[in-house]
Amino acid sequence: DSGVTQTPKHLITATGQRVTLRCSPRSGDLSVYWYQQSLDQGLQFLIHYYNGEERAKGNILERFSAQQFPDLHSELNLSSLELGDSALYFCASSVERLGILGTQYFGPGTRLTVL
């Protein structure tokens, strides 16, 4: 158990819908990262938040957005869903000490199926 929690575990929805994935980082970690794992793209970095602020953006579609709240939990919002958005979405967290970002610990993931 990494200490990172994600809900829900599974999500099945239809094309055109909107969903919200939730992540709680490990206690004390200020950084939260989101990744997408799909069969054709592999593991792709989406976005990094640090203490409520966006720090880095990867291959995140405009239909996707994220935020990190004052209690440090994060949400990934996926809208106008398409079949190709079906994937495993991982959240990771890490601590930062003296300007150095530490090891990323991953949550169990949310499996999204778009029908």
Added chain:
Amino acid sequence: GEDVEQSLFLSVREGDSSVINCTYTDSSSTYLYWYKQEPGAGLQLLTYIFSNMDMKQDQRLTVLLNKKDKHLSLRIADTQTGDSAIYFCAESIRVTGGGNKLTFGTGTQLKVEL
């Protein structure tokens, strides 16, 4: 550029050593990682190495880093059936604005046979 490559499959007999290889392209990597993913499960951090180190040993795991050739390897001694999984190498890259991201390889599926 950022590109991390791994071979797709490796098959070994129980009790033998496994060596999983990885090459990366970004010389600004700070840390390099090995993660393990079992079927239907999340990513489990196995070990990592700081970019200024050559080797790290952790029980049955040995990580070797050749920075000149941008080559990373993971050796698993006395491989067991429970080691069957997909192994991902990843490089940690600092990005503009103080952010950080991991770039993952394609993953190597390790199959351990009796």
